Amino acid sequence: MSHAASAVKALAFDVFGTVVDWRGSVAREVAALARQHHIEVDALAFADAWRAGYAPAMDRVRTGELPWMHIDTLHHMILDSIVSQFGLQGLSDSEREHLNKAWHRLAPWPDTVAGLNALKKQFTITTLSNGNFSLLTAMAKNAGLPWDCIVSAELFKHYKPDPETYHGVASLLNLPIGQVMLCASHPSDLRAAKTQGMRTAYVMRPFEFGEHVPLPKVETGEFDFVAQDFVDLARQLAA
Template sequence: MAGSDLPKVLAFDVFGTVVDWRTSITAESADFLARIGRADLDPATFTDNWRRRYLTGMAAYAKSGRDFTILDVLHREMLDETLTDAGVDPATLDDALLQHWTFAWRRLAPWPDSVEGLTRLKGRFPIVTLSNGNIALMLEMARRDGLPWDAIMGAEVTRAYKPDPRAYLGTAKILGLSPQEVCLVAAHHSDLAAARACGLKTAFVSRPMEYGGRPAPDAKLAQDWEWSADSLIDLAEKLGC
């Protein structure tokens, strides 16, 4: 693609694209399940169920009419529901433990290429988050993992959750850019499709282990994205960084 078609800012999905939520949440959930005496529950299944509630909740959020509520709070509500579904009454558990478990989403480890890839991309492009994670969550994660964001943007700044168009269009507007001057970088075809419908450029990063090796739920939404890479280092090379 010609240099004139390069975006002015790269905006990143984070959960799954930059960090490996499933490995981190499974490991922490194994510990928490043991602490509440439920080591019989499979932590990977528990994690997948928790994440499934998130995906469903985000897709339905705009239509729900609910006032904007930060993801830390939603993650806690979804944890309580996931526990209830597993036969555990969260009201019987220590609130501080549940809060610490919820904040496992702030402690996700990056994919091995993420820090190097982001650092290289940052040399040429401003790199911002366009994530549904709230600012405090993203800030703690960035400091733990060394993710060198230029700015933390996304849901809390626009007060809209992806795939709501306001999340994408609001981020471009705040940056003072037209949608086509912003490129969403994401491992999820559903996210990229929503961004493209708003006029953003799109870069796909393949993360075959996001669901433990099983197909992603949005695999059928694949399109011919402007860029496609196997890692953030590969994306940096493809963008001339």
């Protein structure tokens, strides 16, 4: 076991994209709803447009333009802003609410559950996600995700990559921040965590944004670990 691995006591996981396939999952639900209404829709483009509104919406909260609100509320706000673009403005309030909860029902990547179970044998495993607590709880129940605990940005009233989120998860686990490793498919999240003193593991998710979107560039040695998936990460950590 490497020195970096031996120092780690807990693994904190980004969720959207790292643990679950948001794009494919949302697209399937949008396509099913569109079929019920006999509407043709580019479901993957819809999923991409919905996700594209995520960071700007959080920034509106950060700047004080919007009050603090959890991700379910932001997702609904973005949804309402894009339905007409895709010809789905006729959805009822109950249909929009059900579609908004698609983010509670995201499917895990094929390696996710087996990899998490392997990692759980050696480490405490937790979420560290901008998703709200109820969303992450429902997702875990639906997808069979074996978390030891669920940590949401909602608990800190700060979204990643705000420093309060990384220090917050370490504080809740009663561990020095250097004994917690963020596992994520997004280098920007990992870089922010590293700046605050966390260990880092980059997990490649080449299909998060579609097969034609290249993986982000990372520097050799930039993160403590680079893994193909969670099973590979478990192998590297000797879990």
